[in-house]
Amino acid sequence: MTSSSLPTSAAADPWDWTPPVLSRWSQPVGLLRLDGPDTLRVLHGQTSQALEAARPGQWLGTCCIGPTARLGAVAEVLVDADGAWLVIVDGDPEAVRLALDRVLFPADKVRLGPVTAATLHQPLGSAGPDATPTGTWAPLAGSSGWQLGDALLLPADAPLPAWLAERSPLEPQEAERWRLQQGLPAAPGEINGDTNPFELGLAARVSLTKGCYVGQETLAKLATYDGVKQQLRRWQATAFPAEAVAVGTPLRDETGGRAGVITSSLKFPADQGWIGLALVRRAWLQEPALLAGDAANARLRLSLPAAFQSPPVGAGGGGGGGKAS
Incomplete structure (x- = not known):
């Protein structure tokens, strides 16, 4: 951790900390491709967000949960004309894929690809160029990867755009400090099969009006009672x-x-x-x-x-x- 990251004394408020200027938070994620006309219907029924009516170019946050609404993973959904990318931000990507594979029937028009490695890069201090509007994504021009708001999602072996490479990655202690300051849940401390999205501050990733889906009954009871x-x-x-x-x-x-x-x-x-x-x-x-x-x-x-x-x-x-x- 750099000296700029430390409190000046034991009595200083550590939550006043800001990351170094022109830095980035780079987080390994799992990338799962779903192709086919039934993709959104399947994801709608197996995750917490309302996805069935989503349009190409939309980017929505969701939670992968079990029948009792226990959180398995936090994910992002990038919708396109042929299906969607499911980005496992935290949790076990292979467990998410296995859970989806178990519920797919031969009649479902969905092709489930393998989990591949990717990195989600969040610029800190100021946004980079070509940011997309909130809740939308776009493919990167001239290279593989996706623009998600002011963040970039890149395959693990993809080179960084020049403007992003100029930003220093947070050191491991700094990255963890930034996560804690934001209150972003991570495995295994917060995401461990014993917590639900409401407990972890993920209410915006949950739809209570979209109808039946895995874990819906439990989440509805939590809200109602x-x-x-x-x-x-x-x-x-x-x-x-x-x-x-x-x-x-x-x-x-x-x-x-x-x-x-x-x-x-x-x-x-x-x-x-x-x-x-x-x-x-x-x-x-x-x-x-x-x-x-x-x-x-x-x-x-x-x-x-x-x-x-x-x-x-x-x-x-x-x-x-x-x-x-």
């Missing part, structure tokens, strides 16, 4: 032993009540503190701080991640009520 029991939050802390804020460490309040669990953890160099993500139970969402594990002095300050999208009204968005939730 105030059923989201926990939400993702950022946390920050001063210098503690690693075991005090390790992934899986339970969170509690001053009375010992079980309030959540740490899902991601990142240590700054030179004992300058920690940041991370945690799933916080609904009754404690309004608490400014919680304790980690059994360490009386391991106090974590909580905040809402920058990219978190609240659950639908009635789906557990509040923080009131008794501590029994």
Whole structure:
């Protein structure tokens, strides 16, 4: 991590950090091609987004979920005239392909290609040239790859355009810091088969009006009956032993009540503190701080991640009520 990435002291607010000027966040992703006239119908029924009426050139975010709405992967869908590209942003691409292959019938007019490696490049600080309008994509002129808003999706072996190559990639610690600051869920801490999209701040990737699809009944119940029991939050802390804020460490309040669990953890160099993500139970969402594990002095300050999208009204968005939730 570069010196510009570090807090100036243990008391500094780490969420005030901005990435270095003219940098990029480059994330490996899985790329899955679906061809055929039934492509959107299949994806509509097997993921959380309304896709059946999507038009060529549209780019939509979705979630790959199971029958009980447990999140398997976060994905982007790039629709074209012959089918769609499914971009597995986080999660297991091969598991997503296997799940789709299992539900395809011989009568379905869909050809499922292999998973290939690609990289999603997000320019930071300022957008690059030729950005597409929000929610649209376009093929790159003169080279393989796709423009998604101001981001670029390139096959793993494709050369970078000159303007992107001039931007420095974030170092691994910087890249993780940027992810935590935004609150982007990742496997295995947040995406592990035990969480649903509403808990992880992915409400915009879920349609509650598109009709029947895998996991729809569970998501509808969560929205209707105030059923989201926990939400993702950022946390920050001063210098503690690693075991005090390790992934899986339970969170509690001053009375010992079980309030959540740490899902991601990142240590700054030179004992300058920690940041991370945690799933916080609904009754404690309004608490400014919680304790980690059994360490009386391991106090974590909580905040809402920058990219978190609240659950639908009635789906557990509040923080009131008794501590029994």
